[in-house]
Amino acid sequence: MVVNIRKLPDKPYIMPGNAACPGCPETMGLRYVKMALGDNVVLVIPAGCSSVIQGIAPRSGINFPILNIVFAAAASAASGMKAAFEQQGKDVHVVVWAGDGGTGDIGFQALSGAAERDEDIIYICVDNEAYMNTGIQRSSLTPYGAWTTTTWTGKKEHKKNVPAILISHGVKYVATASVGYPADFIEKLQRASKIRGFRYIHLLAPCPIGWRFDPGLTAKVAQLAVQTGLFPLYEYINGVFRLSPIARRYKDPKKRVPVTEYLKLQGRYKHLLNKPEEIRKIEEYIENTWRLIEALEKTFTEEGGRGEQVFRAL
Amino acid sequence: MPVMGLTGNYAVAHAVRLSRVEVVSAYPITPQTTIVEKLSEMIEKGELNARIIRVESEHSALAAVYGAASAGSRAFTATSSHGLLYMHEVVWWAAGSRVPLVMAVVTRAIGPPWNIHVDHQDIMDQRDTGWIISMAQENQEVLDLTIQAFRISEDPRVYLPMIVGLDGFILSHTRAPVDVPEQELVDEFLPPRRQPYVISPETNLVMGNIAPDDVHFLMRYSMAEAMEAAKRVIEEVDREWGKLTGRSYGGLVECYRCEDADYLAVITGSWSGDAKVAVDKLREEGIRYGVLRLRFIRPWPAEKIAVHAEGKKGVLVFDRAISMGGYGPLFSDVSATLYGSRISLEGVIAGLTGVDVKPRDFAEAMRRFASEVDEKGFVYKPREWLLPRKYRENPEKIREVARIWS
Numbered sequence: 122m123v124v125n126i127r128k129l130p131d132k133p134y135i136m137p138g139n140a141a142c143p144g145c146p147e148t149m150g151l152r153y154v155k156m157a158l159g160d161n162v163v164l165v166i167p168a169g170c171s172s173v174i175q176g177i178a179p180r181s182g183i184n185f186p187i188l189n190i191v192f193a194a195a196a197s198a199a200s201g202m203k204a205a206f207e208q209q210g211k212d213v214h215v216v217v218w219a220g221d222g223g224t225g226d227i228g229f230q231a232l233s234g235a236a237e238r239d240e241d242i243i244y245i246c247v248d249n250e251a252y253m254n255t256g257i258q259r260s261s262l263t264p265y266g267a268w269t270t271t272t273w274t275g276k277k278e279h280k281k282n283v284p285a286i287l288i289s290h291g292v293k294y295v296a297t298a299s300v301g302y303p304a305d306f307i308e309k310l311q312r313a314s315k316i317r318g319f320r321y322i323h324l325l326a327p328c329p330i331g332w333r334f335d336p337g338l339t340a341k342v343a344q345l346a347v348q349t350g351l352f353p354l355y356e357y358i359n360g361v362f363r364l365s366p367i368a369r370r371y372k373d374p375k376k377r378v379p380v381t382e383y384l385k386l387q388g389r390y391k392h393l394l395n396k397p398e399e400i401r402k403i404e405e406y407i408e409n410t411w412r413l414i415e416a417l418e419k420t421f422t423e424e425g426g427r428g429e430q431v432f433r434a435l
Numbered sequence: 436m437p438v439m440g441l442t443g444n445y446a447v448a449h450a451v452r453l454s455r456v457e458v459v460s461a462y463p464i465t466p467q468t469t470i471v472e473k474l475s476e477m478i479e480k481g482e483l484n485a486r487i488i489r490v491e492s493e494h495s496a497l498a499a500v501y502g503a504a505s506a507g508s509r510a511f512t513a514t515s516s517h518g519l520l521y522m523h524e525v526v527w528w529a530a531g532s533r534v535p536l537v538m539a540v541v542t543r544a545i546g547p548p549w550n551i552h553v554d555h556q557d558i559m560d561q562r563d564t565g566w567i568i569s570m571a572q573e574n575q576e577v578l579d580l581t582i583q584a585f586r587i588s589e590d591p592r593v594y595l596p597m598i599v600g601l602d603g604f605i606l607s608h609t610r611a612p613v614d615v616p617e618q619e620l621v622d623e624f625l626p627p628r629r630q631p632y633v634i635s636p637e638t639n640l641v642m643g644n645i646a647p648d649d650v651h652f653l654m655r656y657s658m659a660e661a662m663e664a665a666k667r668v669i670e671e672v673d674r675e676w677g678k679l680t681g682r683s684y685g686g687l688v689e690c691y692r693c694e695d696a697d698y699l700a701v702i703t704g705s706w707s708g709d710a711k712v713a714v715d716k717l718r719e720e721g722i723r724y725g726v727l728r729l730r731f732i733r734p735w736p737a738e739k740i741a742v743h744a745e746g747k748k749g750v751l752v753f754d755r756a757i758s759m760g761g762y763g764p765l766f767s768d769v770s771a772t773l774y775g776s777r778i779s780l781e782g783v784i785a786g787l788t789g790v791d792v793k794p795r796d797f798a799e800a801m802r803r804f805a806s807e808v809d810e811k812g813f814v815y816k817p818r819e820w821l822l823p824r825k826y827r828e829n830p831e832k833i834r835e836v837a838r839i840w841s
Contacts, residue, residue, distance in 0.1 A: 161636050165502065178646035188505050188634045189643030191524050194498030197490055201458060201502030201510065202634070204486040208457040208508055213636055231498070234491030 124304045124311070129156040132184065139182025141174045144336025146300040146326035146343065148174060150247055151183060153303050154216065157310035162214045163188065163202060167195035167228055169220035170254045170328075171247070193227045195219045196235035199242045207241075214314060217244040221262035222252050225283045236290040236319045243313055243320045246283060249328035257331040264351075265406060266399055268389040269331070275393060279406055284323040285413060288357050293318035295357040296365075299325040301343030305354060305367055312435040316358070325352050333388020342386055347371065348378040350407045353414050358435070362421035364414070372411065380404055441613040443606030446574045447539045447599070448473035449613075450581030451511050452483045453621040454537075458503035458510040460488035460496045464518040465551045466603040467541040471513065493518035497525040497538070504534045505642065507633040509585065511536075515603060516543035516557045523560070529596050530565030531654065532642060533661075535588035535630050536596035538566075539581065542704065543603040544788045552789020553603040555704060555755040559732070559764045565658045567597040567665055568733040570703040572689075574611040577601045579682055580730075582621055583672050589629045590672075592664040600732075602705035603789075620679055662734040669731060687736035689728040692718070693743050696725030698805055701740070701769055702753040703729040706792055710753065713797035722805050724751075729765065737772045744772075749779035749808040751801060755786045762817045770817065779804075779814040785821035796821060 134155040135141075141148045147170055155162065164187045166172055172189055176182035190198040195217045203215040219228055224246035232244065251269045252258040259269040261281040268275055287295045294313050298306035306324065313320040327343050329336040346352040347368055354368035370376045380403055384390040393399035441449065447470050451459070459478070461471040477483040488499045493514050500510035514522060519540055529536055540558050544550040561568060567587060571577040577599065584597040601607055634640055646654070670686035677683025691711050693699065702710050707728040714724045727743050727750075729736060744750050750773065754763025761767065766782030773780060781804050786792040800821050808814050826833050 163634060163636060173645060175641060175644035178641070178644050178650065181641040181644055186634050186636055186639045187641040187644070188502065190498060191528050193494055194525060197495030197498035198502035200488050201460060201499035202506040204458045204488055205503035205506035205508035205510070208486055230491060231495050234495055238489070
């Protein structure tokens with residue numbers, strides 16, 4: 122399946138009056154969601170940047186039906202909505218749009234519950250790697266070394282690998298995506314939309330305010346995260362794992378962009394650019410990440426090309 | 436109409452079945468568990484065409500039924516005690532959204548220590564949230580209130596969620612004869628679901644994004660207005676149910692032997708029955724009490740209380756909960772209602788943490804209050820303790836037990 126972005130619907134999904142910051146990756150991502158899935162979508166949004174981006178009621182700057190819900194309950198509210206639509210005989214995509222806190226921290230219990238129950242929803246974690254809405258506090262998905270307003274000398278722990286945890290739940294579909302690669306994200310959304318059951322997409326969303334970079338560079342930073350090998354793009358469908366085509370070349374460490382190219386664009390890493398031992402820790406994290414990717418590839422790729430068949434069928 | 440021997444929890448389940456609920460979600464907690472078990476069984480056997488979502492927590496349970504209700508389906512959950520406290524955030528969110536919803540609360544004490552027995556601390560903790568809160572005295576009333584709850588909650592004059600309170604074990608696990616109405620009767624009584632809005636691709640609505648503070652203020656104001664409107668709806672629904680089934684309870688309050696009484700005992704929940712037995716006994720002694728049983732805590736039946744209290748010498752309020760550092764929650768509201776009336780008032784804290792209060796205990800407190808009012812003419816005692824009998828009779832024991840934490 123190849124996505125031609127120009128042929129996708131592009132109504133005014135994100136409208137004037139929305140309250141997003143300049144260079145916001147969330148509005149980019151939201152637009153891609155509707156380009157991929159069309160109008161038969163209801164969003165469930167827990168507390169986070171996207172609760173604010175909608176703008177001021179009774180109007181909304183985002184042209185979606187949205188149920189806003191308390192921080193820890195997005196996956197549960199979405200489960201209930203989906204059940205209601207099913208009871209009414211309606212086939213609607215119920216999509217959770219939650220931040221890294223609403224996904225990996227405060228919302229994690231509800232997420233894990235919904236995943237285990239194999240609820241027929243699409244859960245998108247829009248990961249800007251900190252609690253940006255409240256003013257850039259660290260989350261469990263903030264990467265090692267990053268400055269936040271609660272980690273002034275840099276976070277001491279590595280990023281929690283939520284998509285890998287979701288694969289361990291045995292759900293039907295898990296993918297990683299980046300706002301720097303819209304066609305890839307849209308393709309994944311479309312593939313996910315054809316599957317029944319719990320689907321999880323982890324969307325990397327670099328935040329100019331929280332990461333301290335020029336708001337014109339959001340897509341660039343989102344691409345560099347992939348090109349440095351920090352954030353591999355992949356899909357897992359029903360027991361079959363594969364690296365996404367645009368990310369395959371970064372399996373080879375020699376083809377990766379040096380991580381400092383990524384770090385030096387972002388003020389949140391300013392304090393460690395002159396500390397080789399800190400950079401080394403981040404490079405080690407990349408190596409470990411790819412070790413896990415290789416293990417997943419090995420574990421979830423069947424002989425005889427079944428993997429490609431699964432993907433081509435969707 | 437068949438009369439079945441039903442526990443309070445099974446009465447809830449049958450009412451949910453008859454109300455044609457479409458989505459159920461709950462997390463098991465004693466003593467609510469058998470509601471969920473029975474509903475699971477009904478759904479799996481095809482007796483109830485509903486989806487059941489077996490969530491991982493109470494917070495998720497209420498969020499799930501809230502999501503279902505927002506999408507236009509009749510939905511139900513049930514919980515108790517710590518489960519109710521855990522979902523408290525969503526309790527507020529659901530009410531503020533004005534989405535009709537029904538929840539059974541099987542009342543139970545709050546720890547520590549762990550304690551599964553009845554008191555009203557959990558349900559009283561929800562007073563400010565915007566849910567209509569009812570309390571049943573017996574299992575028949577549990578069934579009737581649960582069916583009525585959907586009707587009240589979905590009334591366009593109300594559009595607020597409703598809690599049906601039933602006392603843990605005393606009702607939830609005690610079997611009693613319950614007249615279970617036919618489906619046709621309930622269908623006639625309960626119209627198809629109505630709600631102020633539905634979130635769906637067709638409606639393209641957004642619920643809950645930031646609003647200007649003054650708009651939010653008006654939303655709160657309109658909830659309070661809806662609570663006032665609910666008073667009339669509750670009375671109407673009670674009368675209509677009475678016409679259909681022969682069972683009318685008096686709406687917001689039930690008054691037992693009030694007319695010729697000199698004193699009123701204000702109370703709510705299953706132990707009201709014991710208070711009534713005490714009242715009968717005191718009549719033999721020439722002390723004339725009536726029992727004003729509050730069937731609804733929210734909306735607060737202020738007008739009804741004022742009318743029934745008029746001309747009485749004194750009102751004695753029994754609370755099975757306490758606001759620490761303050762008073763019993765019912766007492767605070769009764770006191771506000773009767774301000775300026777010169778009726779003697781006393782608040783009694785009793786029956787906390789499942790400690791049984793027998794008719795003779797009620798009689799003791801009633802007798803004491805009546806004689807004090809007769810002696811002094813006017814009494815205002817906001818917080819009196821009816822300690823467990825063994826500590827009343829032997830106060831030395833209090834110090835023995837208190838040594839544990841002092």
